[in-house]
Amino acid sequence: MLKLQQLSDILELQALCEKEDHIMLKLNWDMLKNRAPGSVEDFFHYEGKLLIGFLGIYRMGQNIEVCGMTHPLYRRRGVFTKLWEQAVSRGQLVDANQVLLNVPRDSVAGQAWVHTRPVVLQSIEYTLKLDKEHNSLRIDEPESAVLRPFNDSDIPLWIRLDADAFAISEASTTATLANANRSKTRKMLVIEHAGIAVGKIEVDYEGEHSWIYGFVIDPALRGHGIGRSALRQVALAESQAGHSVWLNVVSDNDRALYLYESCGFQHQDIQDYYLYSPPMPEI
Template sequence: MLTKQQLQDIKKLQKECEVHGDIQLKLNWNMLEDSESNQLDFLHYENDELIAFLGLYPFGSTVEVCGMVKPSDRRKGHFHNLFKKGMESAKQCGYQKILLNAPAGSRAAKEFLLTIGAEYAFSENQMVWEEKPIQPVEGITLRQAKEEDLDMSIRISIEAFGMTQEDATLMERSFRKEKSTDMLMIDVNERTVGKIRVSRKDGEAWIYGFSILPEHQGKGIGRKVLRQVINEHSSAGYSVHIEVETKNDNALGLYQAVGFRVVHSQNYYMYVMCNK
């Protein structure tokens, strides 16, 4: 587990990198702070100052990778060395898929990704809700997930996201360990039709894993769920955020319809590890 000082150092370096490049890094803080071990976190210090950081975030058999280097200390091999250690750890852990994420506007990230032979896979838009009147919601219930909801949560991940049984099970169990995150089941007429996660930190509420079973899609349920989440969190003083893949026109249109707008974009790249 990362120490309090290490987490503070990571936040400081993140801010410096974001200001320098006018970008926003996706470091998955809800997972970073809740990690039970530091085998997937790699830090390089010089004179008690954090110079480079690399984080690996497991999602089933996939591991997502993100990191950063102090702007004045780039092109010195620091990040490449951390990346090498990270890939060795990923191989030992048996991860089958490596995804690297980087801000769409980061030239330094693109140069590194090109150097290691990573290939572009897809992009996500990070969106924020802009205050606008929201109609009261009726006909749905959002309730805290219980242990007996696990099988349904796994089923929803398989049917809505096309995940394997193994990946869906691993992800659901890991998500339930997250702090400051609500795991919510979506009920209509006392029947569970979907799920959504809401993570709160530093005045921001982030929506993740929003999914409706295919047979219940297209009935306006998703719009009602978003409105209820927005109502509850905006009235409590949170700004509300969500991520959506750029090619997912249906989801993008839904989010825009309830008042979300794009503020940042992240590019994802596939990396194939050497078997040596």
């Protein structure tokens, strides 16, 4: 569990790097704020009381994502490499099916560093933001989706949909749902149609920013406007609450991308995910 001062230091360094580099860093704040006690998933480099380097490890089902940053005035000094070597030496990456290094496309320093590692580009993710002035969230017809809060009886639904859509294991979803702190930062909603639970959608809050996550409709019921109805309702409610509304989507998910764009979401940033492929040890 991270201390409040550590979270504050990460936030301050993130704001500085994003402003200096004109990028968006995906630091998964919903996970940072809810680290398990005793976990070793975050690595820090301080110069006195100033945080100049940070690396975070994020477990996504059977995979691990890595993201971090270095203070602009302390780059090219091996700071991030030391953090990476600490993470590797602590054995934090050995039990993952895949290790993905997340780098903003426009981060010159990040792209330069990642290409010093044995990696290949695996996927690209777009960050989208709702255009508050030009969108199609308001309609004059009955909604096909009904939203209600998640409860414990929905755990099997969460497990099934997470596995189908994101390849997240039952153990990982169960552990996530068991984290008592998660409900403090994330709203979890069940999507119903004709009285049957057919999907889920979640919203995590970072100040006045609302991030839509975990949005899934049962594959058998896609193409009937249920997902569009649910997305419209959630995005409209968050926008009317005065929040900016954000989401991420992989670049090759054409169906989801069309849905988001047609509802009024616009491209803001590109995130590259590199598959880390360390050389096999010699025998």
